[in-house]
Amino acid sequence: MKRHEFLTALGVSAGTVIFAPFLTSCSKSSTMDPTPPPGGGALDFTLDLSLPANSALNTNGGSMLKSGVIVARTSGGTYVAVASACTHQGTTIEFNNTSSQFHCPNHGSNFAVTGAVVNGPATTALKMYNVTLTGTNLRVYA
Ligand code: FES
DSSP: OOHHHHHHHHTOOHHHHHHHHHHHHHHHHHTSOOOOOTTTTOOEEEEETTSGGGGGGGSTTOEEEETTEEEEEOTTSOEEEEESBOTTTOOBOEEETTTTEEEOTTTOOEEOTTSOEEESSOOSOOOEEEEEEETTEEEEEO
C-alpha cells in the first residue's frame, strides 16, 4: 500500500497531517494563564519623606500632588490619599489645611478626609488609596 492510499484509507488528507502541529500550537496558546502579572498597572508608588521634594508631608496640614493623587497629612498627623480629580467635572482638587478637607476650586465642592462629599455640586466621593508608612517611606497604593 502506498502512502497516499494508506492516508486515504484512514480518512486523513495531506493537509490535515501538515497543519496538525500548528493547530496544536494554537490550542496551547489559547489556554495560557490569563492572570496579569503582579501589580497589573495598579497605582502603587512610594514617597521617601526624608527627601526635600516630599518635605510638605512632614508637617500636619501639608500635601502634595503625585501621579494623579493628592497625598495629605491631616491636622491630626494621619496620612490620607485620594484621586486628585474632582468627581464633578475633573478639576484638580487641593487639600485645605484650615478646614481639613479637600476642596475643588472650580465650583466649590468639598470632601472630607474620608473622600466623602461634604457639599456639592459633586455627588460622588473621591477615590481613596491605601497609605502605609514604614520608616520614612510612605507607600500609596490601590
Ligand atoms: S469640578 Fe469640582 S466642583 Fe465642579
